[in-house]
Amino acid sequence: MLEPEDEILLKEFKVESTRSRAFEQILKKYQRRVYWHIRKMVIDHDDADDVTQNTFIKVWGGLDNFREDSKLFTWMYRIATNEALTFINKKKANLYTDWDTVEYSLAETITHDPYFNGDNIQMKLQQAILTLPDKQRLVFNMKYFENMKYEQMSEITGTSVGALKASYHHAVKKVEKFFGIG
Amino acid sequence: MKPNPENINEREERLRKLTGSSPDAGFGVPDGYFENFETRVLSQILGEEDKEVKIEGLNNGTPFGVPDGYFESLSERIVAGIQKQEENVGVELMELAGNELAFGVPPNYFEQSQAEIMAKVNALSGKAEPQRIIRPIQRYYRAAAMAAMVVFAFSLGFYTNAPEKPSNYANIPVVKPDFNKLSTEELEAALKQEDVSDEMLALFSGQGEVSEAKAKQMIHPKHLETKASLAQKEDLERYILEHLDETQLIEEF
Structure with a gap:
């Protein structure tokens, strides 16, 4: 079930004249939670930033088809989760040969992360x-x-x-x- | 008509006529026996069980007993036990390590990221061109890259007064240690003759995208193989980063 505020935002999103403003509100409301969800998975801030941006671009593209049978936040979390897992798999496929190396690399990222x-x-x-x-x-x-x-x-x-x-x-x-x- | 020996009903009838027996086969019961038979049997069963549980603590003929109401609340207690067990998962770990997330973000990151995303979605919907936004983290690494470049340039002999040039750097123009006379283009041109990657130049010039991880990797002294010792380079980099901000570095160039 949609929260009342989200219901209003979705209605506004479907109207061309208020679409951008409504999305901005959705972004403001959920950006941090989505970012932190992703950050915990991908660890590195820059990677989290990229994945978060991709997530919201997909949210923008998919909001028209959002069926409203789940919470907006749950739906966005699902997209963010898929994006984060896809990113990690791509990273494994492109850069590393086995999980141990990825694990080591991410652990190293934390060690040198200026934002940890x-x-x-x-x-x-x-x-x-x-x-x-x-x-x-x-x-x-x-x-x-x-x-x-x-x-x-x-x-x-x-x-x-x-x-x-x-x-x-x-x-x-x-x-x-x-x-x-x- | 001769009776059919295979017909059981006929055979029964013949036997009854012969013996004169009734359905009770000649047996009798006390008066009113069947009227309260059911009640008496039930009271016998229930009465005996109650008696055993209450008096001897026995149940259904077994030597074990249970407290009153035990089975009525059993399912509730099992569910509560499972919930408590689930709630306890991770409690010890949480007491030790806490569950505060220790990650941080650059200053004003969320505001800037919001602007970036809006610029991208507006571009997607044909409202505006995507804007290139320089983030603070990129500015830091650009400054660091500049510092690394300066160190690199030192090591090539740009800023030394040594009279002799190493043979492998014979084609690189040597300039005097005057920051004002060295343009960015000159430095870029000179560095292009060395093994400096396009990404480093992109970071240095601010043109093109370089990830934070890549920037970190590039400005690390071990990736700048020059004549200067790593310790010297690190010291110099640290000095430049501590004493000059990005604007000053740009002005120096």
């Missing part, structure tokens, strides 16, 4: 998260950092609630093992 403000533990947490498979990492990020409900995660990922719970459980176990706890 965390302490050693937070650095270690990110490195631990990078050891997870992509989709498990996605689930872990949504639950651990955003405390998102499994039902919403299910809508975004198209995975059953039970499978998501199991995935999160496994992810936490792996990360805890990295820290030597659990």
Whole structure:
């Protein structure tokens, strides 16, 4: 179900004269959440910026066909998730031969990232998260950092609630093992 | 007519006539026995079970008993237990590492990014041409690239007073250490004769797109193989970055 504010924005988006203004409002409202969702997946700020921009350009192109049977935010998250995963897969295919190298590269990115403000533990947490498979990492990020409900995660990922719970459980176990706890 | 021996009904009838027996086969029951039979059986069953549970703590003939109302709330308690278990997943980790995201973004990033996206979608809808927006992060790396270029130029002998030129740099014009006399074009032209990539020149000149990761890689001293030692270059780069901002660097050039 659409939030009332989103419903108004979508109506305005469908009118040529208010289309651009409505999209700007949608952008203002959701840009940060979409960016952070992507950033946690791709790690590097520049990459996150590119993927976020692509996501919103796709949102612009797809809003006319948005069926309104889910929340606007959920729909955008789904696009952002697909964009982030596609980006990571392309990066793997283009630059690296195996996951270990990508993992190492992303961990290195965090180490040298001028926009990473965390302490050693937070650095270690990110490195631990990078050891997870992509989709498990996605689930872990949504639950651990955003405390998102499994039902919403299910809508975004198209995975059953039970499978998501199991995935999160496994992810936490792996990360805890990295820290030597659990 | 001769009776058919295979007909069971006829055979029963013949037997009844012979013995004179009724359906009760001659047995009798006390008066009113069947009137309250069901009630008596049920009270016997229920009464006995209640008696066992209450008095002996036994259930259904087993030696084990359960507290009153145990099965009524069992499913609720199982669901609550599962929920609690789910809620506890990651709690220990969260206590140790927290769940604050430690990533940051450049100053005013979201405002600028918003403008970029709007410019792109407006261009898509034919309203406007996409605008090239220089982000602060790009400005930083451009300044860093300029600093790296200056170091590079030092190492080539642009700013040295040494009388002799290395043979492998014989074709590079040597200029005096005067910033005012060295134009960007001259430096670019000279550097083009060396192994400086187009991306470095793009970063230096601000023309074309270079990613932050690539910029970092390019301005790192290990990627600038020159005569100067890495330590010297790092010191010089640091000095230039600390003492000159981008505008000053451009003015110096």
